[in-house]
Amino acid sequence: MCDVLKVSRAGFYRWLQGPQGPRQQANETLLSFLLARAQALGGIPGYRKLWLEASAAGYVCSKNRVQRLLQGAGYRSSVACRPGYRKLKPGMPVLPNLLNRAFSVAAPNRVWVSDITQIRCEEGWLYIAIILDLYSRQIVGWSAGGVNQAALVMAALRQAWGERKPQGEQLLFHSDQGSQYRSEEVMAWLTRRGVTLSMSRRGNCWDNACAESFFALLKKEWTHRLGVLSRAEMTAEVRYYAEEYYPILRRHGTLGGLTPRAFEATTA
Template sequence: MRFAFIDARRCQQWPVSVVCEVLGVSRAGYYRWRERQCRPGPRQTRHLAINEFLLNRARQMEHVPGYRKLWLEAQDAGFCCGRNQVQRLLQEAGYRSRTASKPGYRRSKSSLPVLPNLLNRQFSVGAGNRVWVSDITQVRCREGWLYIAAVLDLGTRQIVGRAMGPVNSSQLVLKALEHAWKHQRPAGKNLLFHSDQGTQYRSEEVMTWLNNRQVTISMSRRGNCWDNACAESFFALLKKEWIQPLGMIHRDEMVDEVRYYIDHYYSKVRRHMTLGGLTPSAYVAAS
């Protein structure tokens, strides 16, 4: 009965996390209950059977083959399916061949600029709106990937900007930057923005947006994740503390969970030793 109550109100004001906490039930239990309520039809049942075969076969082949070879495997096994259908099902399941390049980190065009590492791992910043660091991560959902772009203020350790969506592009970075700029309103000429060398950050749209606001741009050295360790560390915490216990959930549900973690738990509940044991919100209030 409590799970039905939560489900009836999941799209209203309160996120699932808050309602589950108030009613004394687990989020994972709610999502398992909700999944049992969704009974697949004949078409979905056929897709599930094909997808189960594809993923099992890929596991047997050490996740080496791509969708074309797995399509041939399905054909030989007697499944009636098209190559594009196999590609779509594997994408929705979040499968990638071990030999495929990581999404968003393919070799970029030579015309895209690479800027020096001005931050140089100087992660201790005395005030807010002086240094922002940013990165993009991906989270697997039932419909496929959810990409998360975050902008972290090194002075306060707050996530000042965020954006989420099913596509990893420069527009995701722009949305996160615009979200940060709207709420923080920094002096651009006093701000350093640091990221890795991903094509999203090196795009003309993002460079122009930052240059128009007189922001100084810094980039990590190629293949050196330690140059952007604070942003990497935030995503590691997000996945370990919040996302992993959820299991496989739908994309819109994951968006709600990530938004709640960033806006409430990480900012107002989680204490940071780099801030003297204060939460980011309490540190800003005390500054």
């Protein structure tokens, strides 16, 4: 099981061989449950999801305790961000992380986050750029194409700006340090509109976790089951997910069980 979950044997057995007081016994029982659930779920869930699994099973424990136990056993989600750095491509200077993981926002059009992913298609990669409003997790703009350049981001930005019509001086736009976002075209376009720019720290995907999370859901819930399609077919599927299923039908725990569209309607 240690090999399957990429858990260090030393860490796991250190837990099993420690003093067997009541607290240690409770920790051992909880850890055994957590690792068993992680194995049953393919090693995918992180400590937050495993804490939910434990709570649903009747265990009384905090997220910090679950995290501490899993770290002590050397468990790491198979989809967790791995440390590592990529050489930056040429572009405008990197900007500081002003968002600083403040993912709870009090009003719409105050913080937009953006990211790019890729999906394999018959002709090659399809690149997808999205812009997500942190207030409601609504996708306010997106674009898809066969080339991963600044034009991809610009298409998503123009769509978002046209539909939402935000007050630029009240808006923070956060992205990673990709050359598309550091392009003169993108940065100048946003700056002219008074938008404040923010970028994740290098190699730290958690700084843009909400955008990353959307792409994880898109792939897990939708595109993985479709197989390899043409770019046109995959673009149509992404359009349905981003514009209909995700905002109108999919409920979010962070929004009190409402869909993004319904959540925004409560403040209209």
